Amino acid sequence: MDKVYMTKAFNFSAGHRLFIEGLSEEENMALFDKCANLRGHGHDYRVELMFNGEISPETGMIISRNEMDESVNDIKNDFDYKRIDLEIPYFKKYQSTVENITLYIWDKVYAKYQDRLSYVKVWENERSYFEYHREALR
Amino acid sequence: MSFKTLITKKVEFSASHRYWNPDWDDEKNKEIFGKNTSPLGHGHNFHLEVTVEGEIDGHTGMVINLFDLKDILNDVLENYDHKYLNEDLEVFKKIIPTPENIAKQLWDDIETELKKRKTDCTLYKVRLYETPDLYVDYWKS
Numbered sequence: 213m214d215k216v217y218m219t220k221a222f223n224f225s226a227g228h229r230l231f232i233e234g235l236s237e238e239e240n241m242a243l244f245d246k247c248a249n250l251r252g253h254g255h256d257y258r259v260e261l262m263f264n265g266e267i268s269p270e271t272g273m274i275i276s277r278n279e280m281d282e283s284v285n286d287i288k289n290d291f292d293y294k295r296i297d298l299e300i301p302y303f304k305k306y307q308s309t310v311e312n313i314t315l316y317i318w319d320k321v322y323a324k325y326q327d328r329l330s331y332v333k334v335w336e337n338e339r340s341y342f343e344y345h346r347e348a349l350r
Numbered sequence: 351m352s353f354k355t356l357i358t359k360k361v362e363f364s365a366s367h368r369y370w371n372p373d374w375d376d377e378k379n380k381e382i383f384g385k386n387t388s389p390l391g392h393g394h395n396f397h398l399e400v401t402v403e404g405e406i407d408g409h410t411g412m413v414i415n416l417f418d419l420k421d422i423l424n425d426v427l428e429n430y431d432h433k434y435l436n437e438d439l440e441v442f443k444k445i446i447p448t449p450e451n452i453a454k455q456l457w458d459d460i461e462t463e464l465k466k467r468k469t470d471c472t473l474y475k476v477r478l479y480e481t482p483d484l485y486v487d488y489w490k491s
Contacts, residue, residue: 216450217487262487267454270371271382272446278384350401350475350489 214246216274217330217349219262222284225293227254247336250302257313259287261321262331275328276315283321290320310336318344353490356474357413358401361423363431366393370436385420391434396452397479398423400460404471414471426456453478453488461490 229252230244231233240248247253261283265274290300306312314334322329331345369383369390379387386392400423404413429439435447445451453476461473479485 213489214454216454218450219481219485219487221483221485248386267448267450269445270373272369272371272448272451274450276382279384350487 214266214283215264216267217262217264218274218280219260219331220280220284221258221260222288223256223258224288225254225256226291226294226296227252227318228251228296228303230297230307230309252254252297257291257310258335258341260331260333260335261317261329262345263328263335264330265328266343279324283324287317287320310334310340314344352407354403354474355406355413356401356403357419358399358432359416359419359423360397360399361420361427362395362397363427364393364395364444365430365433365435366391367435367442367452368392369446369448371446384489394429394480395400398456399475399477399479400473401475402469402471403474404469407470414469418467422460422467426459426463429459430456432443449478449480449484449486450488453486457488457490 229249230242230247231240235243237248237250261280263275263280267274267346273348291313294300296313297303300308300316302316303312306316315331317334318332321332331343332347333341333343335341368388369386369429370379374382400419402414402419406413430452431483433439436440439447439455441455442451451478456478457473457476460476464471464473473489475487475489477485477487
């Protein structure tokens with residue numbers, strides 16, 4: 213049996229601010245530039261979740277579309293139209309950078325699918341993204 | 351350290367399909383496949399990216415002549431374009447034309463053509479977009 217990969221992509225829009233508590237505004241600005249703007253700023257994020265599996269002879273699918281949609285909705289419930297660093301507890305501890313957002317999403321989806329999850333990619337805008345995967349992919 | 355030279359061609363085709371397992375009743379098909387099982391089928395503008403691997407020819411500077419690759423893909427896709435996959439293609443009378451199975455079948459069809467035409471390159475990957483938000487990668491290892 214050959215491995216097949218399926219990727220589901222979706223968007224969410226959210227606000228955030230990068231800063232380290234205890235540092236002055238100037239120090240935060242020096243570290244994070246305009247991402248440290250006191251009042252926050254936002255992005256249209258795009259997420260890609262790649263799953264792997266064998267094609268089931270019964271369904272012709274490697275993954276149930278219903279389950280995949282549930283995972284998408286789960287992530288959207290967390291992030292969509294939220295202020296990430298203030299409204300999601302995890303990001304009170306970790307910077308709400310695209311790197312940490314990607315790892316947060318990886319952990320959440322990995323908990324459900326384990327090694328059937330191959331890859332998570334998060335675009336912060338159309339010109340920058342971060343990706344996380346454990347196996348070499350083509 | 352090994353190096354690979356890969357080249358990718360993008361093409362499009364439009365087709366309709368339906369997810370339906372004849373061993374199940376209506377209710378079970380609906381439960382598993384949702385709207386994908388709607389009785390008369392539904393369609394997509396599929397986007398296909400085909401990647402081949404080979405050596406760069408010293409004379410032509412090419413891995414494969416892209417016009418040759420385009421010809422191969424046009425020939426293969428003639429069977430798929432503007433078809434109802436479930437009924438117009440024999441293979442999908444036996445397996446459900448999900449994007450997973452379509453990608454796998456496209457791999458086989460393209461590989462057969464590549465070999466038939468004695469190109470010096472091998473198929474590396476096919477990526478089939480059912481929509482911009484859902485795609486399948488397939489390769490044989």
